[in-house]
Amino acid sequence: MSERMIATIDVVLLTIQQQQLSVALARREHEPFTGLDALPGGYIHAETDRDSLDAALRILRRKTGVNPPYLEQLRTFDGCARDPRGWSISIAYFALVNAELLLQAGHPGLSICPVDALRRLPFDHNDIVQAAVERIRNKSQYSSLPCHLAGERFTLPKLQKIYEACLGETLNKVSFRRKMDELGVLEEIAGQTEANGAHRPAQVYRLKAEFANALKLLQRGL
Amino acid sequence: MSERMIATIDVVLLTIQQQQLSVALARREHEPFTGLDALPGGYIHAETDRDSLDAALRILRRKTGVNPPYLEQLRTFDGCARDPRGWSISIAYFALVNAELLLQAGHPGLSICPVDALRRLPFDHNDIVQAAVERIRNKSQYSSLPCHLAGERFTLPKLQKIYEACLGETLNKVSFRRKMDELGVLEEIAGQTEANGAHRPAQVYRLKAEFANALKLLQRGL
DNA sequence: CAAATAGTGTCTTTGAGACATTATTAA
DNA sequence: TTAATAATGTCTCAAAGACACTATTTG
Numbered sequence: 001m002s003e004r005m006i007a008t009i010d011v012v013l014l015t016i017q018q019q020q021l022s023v024a025l026a027r028r029e030h031e032p033f034t035g036l037d038a039l040p041g042g043y044i045h046a047e048t049d050r051d052s053l054d055a056a057l058r059i060l061r062r063k064t065g066v067n068p069p070y071l072e073q074l075r076t077f078d079g080c081a082r083d084p085r086g087w088s089i090s091i092a093y094f095a096l097v098n099a100e101l102l103l104q105a106g107h108p109g110l111s112i113c114p115v116d117a118l119r120r121l122p123f124d125h126n127d128i129v130q131a132a133v134e135r136i137r138n139k140s141q142y143s144s145l146p147c148h149l150a151g152e153r154f155t156l157p158k159l160q161k162i163y164e165a166c167l168g169e170t171l172n173k174v175s176f177r178r179k180m181d182e183l184g185v186l187e188e189i190a191g192q193t194e195a196n197g198a199h200r201p202a203q204v205y206r207l208k209a210e211f212a213n214a215l216k217l218l219q220r221g222l
Numbered sequence: 223m224s225e226r227m228i229a230t231i232d233v234v235l236l237t238i239q240q241q242q243l244s245v246a247l248a249r250r251e252h253e254p255f256t257g258l259d260a261l262p263g264g265y266i267h268a269e270t271d272r273d274s275l276d277a278a279l280r281i282l283r284r285k286t287g288v289n290p291p292y293l294e295q296l297r298t299f300d301g302c303a304r305d306p307r308g309w310s311i312s313i314a315y316f317a318l319v320n321a322e323l324l325l326q327a328g329h330p331g332l333s334i335c336p337v338d339a340l341r342r343l344p345f346d347h348n349d350i351v352q353a354a355v356e357r358i359r360n361k362s363q364y365s366s367l368p369c370h371l372a373g374e375r376f377t378l379p380k381l382q383k384i385y386e387a388c389l390g391e392t393l394n395k396v397s398f399r400r401k402m403d404e405l406g407v408l409e410e411i412a413g414q415t416e417a418n419g420a421h422r423p424a425q426v427y428r429l430k431a432e433f434a435n436a437l438k439l440l441q442r443g444l
Numbered sequence: 445c446a447a448a449t450a451g452t453g454t455c456t457t458t459g460a461g462a463c464a465t466t467a468t469t470a471a
Numbered sequence: 472t473t474a475a476t477a478a479t480g481t482c483t484c485a486a487a488g489a490c491a492c493t494a495t496t497t498g
Contacts, residue, residue, distance in 0.1 A: 004226035005268065007311055044300075046227065046309040051301030076298045076313050078266075079273030087268040089229055089311060091298050157477070172461050174479080179460095193468095199476035200468035220442060220459080379450070394488050399451080401487095420497035421449035442486080 006088040010041035012132035015099040020114040027109035033122040056093040065105030068095040070148035082124045098151035140166040141221035155202035185211040228310040232263035234354035237321040242336040249331035255344040278315040287327030290317040292370040304346045320373035362388040363443035366407045377424035407433040
């Protein structure tokens, strides 16, 4: 029946490594392109996955070992030209995780590559990564999205570096702090500071519990 | 083979009727839900559609008779619960068209319903419409998107009403005109005005040719 | 001329960025 | 004390909204 299609999931798992926005790649174990690095992906299992979000979580867990604090659908890539096996549908997802968590999982076959230094990937995976980068650039301008890259505890200077890596530009310190204050998603961990050299230590913050799995938006961007 | 799925397209075709953001519905000709109004949709044809965008255009032409000036992917709705036939994938698209063009096509079985007065639709089509409304609300704040609802020629007061219908709020006239000027997508039709009562007639504008099929974005919203 | 909406000038307020100052630490 | 970064106060400039005024039409 021609209406039945190959349906897969691909996940763009982004993280910050050495102040660079980077993407997790998994060595492919199956044909086609066996042995090459590509986005973590796999088939939807209609018997066990309730929906594609479920499938994306399962695939991420299996291929990267992490349960990301942020996961949303990116968009669907499809057509007759993107897969040598023929007409295919890939529902692409977009996930964020702290780099330490990802390295801690230490999954075999996994690598992390800065998005600006990405080589040619199989299928249309370069297009998918590009769409994810556009999405994070866009949302970083007016939301708390990059906070999910920061891990459990972080200082404002570190968070600003993360925002800057996401946006690909430096930010005004005063404006950045005003915006974080306006967003209202952070809370001070009273009394806890982080020393980082011969100078005043920085206050440590965390995401308020109610925003751990939600985004907060600004009326006006950064 | 369990990885082969039912794959369909659904299109949210939006228009403005009586200053209200409205959605085109088509009477269903096939099971399930035969005879009920639902989003125009159909199967992807792997033999003839190069990709899902192609399929969306074909389906729109067949079910509504129009070739919309704006069409983009919305997102994919999927899972075991949304279709009585079982696990399914619907790649949803989002289209804009001028109401006159749509009525001119006069396609049988087609109706137009304000999104705020929408009754219960089959499948998860209410969710899909809601996602489309969120998308247009969002993009109307900082882009030329609503211009594609305005038809060939229009005055600035009419365009402002269209933006207001999209956003669901009234706008400041001076700010709106400054933003339209800043966008730079409009051109005056020299000498052409439109009278509309016992008062000064309004200048007629059109979209510049280079923006007929493109969006222009603002740094800051309206 | 009166009434109505189109279109524009300008003032006020808000908010973003620049710059400067204070705070706190290690050497 | 010095050097370095954290944190904050404040000034300047740009842009959004409010308001008022002019323009042009019909009755």
